[in-house]
Amino acid sequence: MKATILFPGDYFSLNEPNDNFTQELDAVIATDGLEAALFNYDEFIEGERLVLNKTVDHLPALLIYRGWMMKPEQYQRFYDKLVELGFDPLVSPLCYEKMHCFPNAAEMFDDQTxxxxxxPEVDGKVHIDAEIVNEKFHRFMVKDYxxxxxxxxxxxxxxxxxxxxELDSYIEDFIHRRGxxxxxxxxxxxxxxxxxxxxxTNEWRHFAFIRGARFGLNRNSCQPRTAPKPPDSFVSSRNTISVPFYTVDYAELADGTWTVIEAGDGQVSGLAESDDPLRFYEEMARCLARFDE
Ligand SMILES: Nc1ncnc2c1ncn2[C@@H]1O[C@H](COP(=O)(O)OP(=O)(O)O)[C@@H](O)[C@H]1O
Ligand SMILES: [Mg+2]
Known part of the structure; x- marks a missing residue:
């Protein structure tokens, strides 16, 4: 099976990739079985029409996005427009939201995180009772979904x-920073x-692909090459889930056991710091080719 890999184009020229994706685009061009295309990311996110630099007739219908994060409602619109254009996006809006938003993804980690x-945000505000937080945590970090x-x-x-x-002011500051x-x-x-x-720290990023195929477990915190990787049993315990393309980040705890740090949609998670774009896309093409066998 062949696939189109769709990247954000440059703001000023739809035929050039956004600088952040040049290396990945070049890797896709060099990989048999994958075709690259670009779209008007910035304008599309601002509410304008979705425009690609090529038409579906010249591309494989199966489409995988690689680019900046989108909010779930933006991804829904993106998906709908791609379908209207005749593409068959690999990741449904439901699967996107499942892995992109931590509270959904965390269901599969049980006590491993x-x-x-x-x-949740209600009417533009998030209220958190300090008493509950003081009871639950010794020290805590703040994230959005x-x-x-x-x-x-x-x-x-x-x-x-x-x-x-204090808590209200931290939360207000956090929300302001995320904008x-x-x-x-x-x-x-x-x-x-x-x-x-x-x-x-010893952190690893795992990309999982259709039917749980692994196509990358890579060092992601600039740790020395001697730092151990998470045990196979810990990584494979999540391989059965039905999302076609996702990431899980692992970290070693001080006592030598492992934990899940976060999860993500495979389309909008950056390659691990130690990974190589050519390896990544060749592996993706190999995984897709298995469906033709
Ligand atoms: N629960 C935690 N306890 C200690 N450190 C953490 C924890 N979660 C994340 N970190 C550290 O903080 C970094 C950023 O957290 P992460 O959840 O990956 O946020 P981001 O989405 O911004 O990458 C991680 O790479 C890890 O080093
Ligand atoms: Mg992270």
Missing amino acids: PAFMVF VKSVKNTDFPVYIETPVTQE TLFTGGIVLKEFVDLKKYEGT
């Missing part, structure tokens, strides 16, 4: 107890001790 609590605000001066974790006033990208509501997570090698 740190303790967390979910607080999709991302943290890591690499900013927002605290990496907050120790309990917190007063209601238009804020998605779903707030997730608070117990901040756990991660194992370090030469001062670096």
